[in-house]
Amino acid sequence: MNREKVQIFDTTLRDGEQVPGCKLDTAQKLVIANRLDEMGVDIIEAGFPVSSPGDFLSVSEISKIVKNATVCGLTRAVKNDIDVAGAALKYAKKPRIHTGIGTSNSHIVHKLNTTREDIIARAKYAVSYAKSYVEDVEFYAEDAGRTENDFLARVCEEVIKSGATVLNIPDTTGYCLPEEYGAKIKYLKENVKGIENVIISCHCHNDLGMATANSIAGVINGARQIECTINGIGERAGNTALEEVVMILKQHPYLNLDTSINSRQLNEMSRLVSDSMGMIVQPNKAIVGANAFSHSSGIHQDGVIKNRETYEIMDPLEVGVTESSIILTARSGRAALAYRAKKVGYELTKVQLDIVYVEFLKFADLKKEVLDSDIHQIVEACKIEGDIIRC
Ligand code: KIV
Ligand code: ZN
Numbered sequence: 001m002n003r004e005k006v007q008i009f010d011t012t013l014r015d016g017e018q019v020p021g022c023k024l025d026t027a028q029k030l031v032i033a034n035r036l037d038e039m040g041v042d043i044i045e046a047g048f049p050v051s052s053p054g055d056f057l058s059v060s061e062i063s064k065i066v067k068n069a070t071v072c073g074l075t076r077a078v079k080n081d082i083d084v085a086g087a088a089l090k091y092a093k094k095p096r097i098h099t100g101i102g103t104s105n106s107h108i109v110h111k112l113n114t115t116r117e118d119i120i121a122r123a124k125y126a127v128s129y130a131k132s133y134v135e136d137v138e139f140y141a142e143d144a145g146r147t148e149n150d151f152l153a154r155v156c157e158e159v160i161k162s163g164a165t166v167l168n169i170p171d172t173t174g175y176c177l178p179e180e181y182g183a184k185i186k187y188l189k190e191n192v193k194g195i196e197n198v199i200i201s202c203h204c205h206n207d208l209g210m211a212t213a214n215s216i217a218g219v220i221n222g223a224r225q226i227e228c229t230i231n232g233i234g235e236r237a238g239n240t241a242l243e244e245v246v247m248i249l250k251q252h253p254y255l256n257l258d259t260s261i262n263s264r265q266l267n268e269m270s271r272l273v274s275d276s277m278g279m280i281v282q283p284n285k286a287i288v289g290a291n292a293f294s295h296s297s298g299i300h301q302d303g304v305i306k307n308r309e310t311y312e313i314m315d316p317l318e319v320g321v322t323e324s325s326i327i328l329t330a331r332s333g334r335a336a337l338a339y340r341a342k343k344v345g346y347e348l349t350k351v352q353l354d355i356v357y358v359e360f361l362k363f364a365d366l367k368k369e370v371l372d373s374d375i376h377q378i379v380e381a382c383k384i385e386g387d388i389i390r391c
Helices: 026-039 053-065 079-088 105-111 116-131 149-161 178-191 211-220 242-251 263-277 298-306 334-343 350-366 372-383
Strands: 007-010 043-047 070-074 095-102 136-142 166-171 199-204 225-228
Touching: 007 199, 007 242, 026 043, 026 053, 026 263, 043 053, 053 070, 053 079, 070 079, 079 095, 079 116, 095 105, 095 116, 095 166, 116 136, 116 149, 136 149, 149 166, 149 178, 166 178, 166 211, 166 225, 178 199, 178 211, 199 211, 211 225, 211 242, 225 242, 242 263, 298 334, 334 350, 334 372, 350 372
Parallel strands: 007 043, 007 225, 043 070, 070 095, 095 136, 136 166, 166 199, 199 225
Antiparallel strands: none
C-alpha cells in the first residue's frame, strides 16, 4: 500500500544553529545543505537572511547548490525582512519564504504590545507581500501552542485567503501535551475554511521532552509537514529530532505515513552536524546515540545474541549503523563473553567458558568496560593453567 507522504522540513541551519556556540560558517553550511538534499529532505530552511550579512550569504549560496529540495528563508512579518529574503532566495530552483508573527496573548500583549486585529492585518500583509517574490509562502503563528484555538483558526483562515501555501503551527515554548497539540491540528482541520488547500506543519520545541511526541500527534491528526533538526538541536532544549520522526513513521506502518528520507544516511548525517558544530550527541540519544544499539546487561545480551529482535525494534543497518554491539561489563553473562571471545578468535567449550568467566568477572569489577584487548589478556591468563585451546 502507498503510504501518505509527510514532508520533512529541516531547520538545522536556522533554528538548530541558534544554539549558543554552534555557529557555522557558509562553507560548513553548504556541506550540510548538500548532504540534507542527498538524504531526501523536502525543505531546507537555510537561514534568516535579514539577521546578518553572513546569513544572507549562506542562504544565497545554498540556493545555488541545492538540486532537489525547496530552499526556505525565515522572516518576521516585516517588509524589509521579506525584501532581503526574496533577494537571498533569488537563485533557488524552489524558493519558499517563511514569514509570521506571534499569535498568543502573551506575544500580542507583552512582546508586540498590540491587538488581535493588528496581528491579523500584519499577518495578511506579510503573506501577500511575500507572494510578490515567491509562489510558495509558509506562514508561522508563533506560540500557536499557547494560542486560543478560535483566534488561531481566524488567523489561519485570513492568511490562506492572502495566499499562504503552508501553515506552520509552532509549539514555540514546548508546552503542549501530545493530546492537546493533536487536538489543535484537528480543530484547525475542522474549522478553517480553505485548509484543505494548504499543508499544515508541526514545529515543536522540546522544553518538556515532548517535541517528537507532539509532532507525531500532529501528523496523526492531519498535519503533513514536520519541522525538525538533526540530533534535535535548537533553542533551549531543542527542536523535534529529524531522525526520530523519520524512524517512528517508518517503524509504524499502520499509521500509513512515510517520508522520503533515506534513513541509512541518518547516522553519518548526525555525526556531520555534531562534528561541524562541536556539539556532542548524548550517548543514550534515540536512533543516533552511541548506545542506541549497544547492549550491556546479561539478560539483554543473551536475548540479542539469540535473536536481535528480542531487544531491538529496528535493524541498525536501517539507520546506517553496521551492527549492534555487545558491551562487556560486570553485568554481562556467559553468552556475551562467549560471543565476544569468539569474535576475537577463541571458541570456548562450556567448561572453558566457566573458567574464563570467573576471571572475567574479577577483571570486570575493576573496570567500566572490558575491551577486546582485555579479553586476550583474560583468556591467555587462563591458558597458562592449561585448560584453554586457541582456535
Ligand atoms: O519556534 C518557533 O516558533 C519558530 C518560528 C520562527 C517558526 O522557530
Ligand atoms: Zn522554533
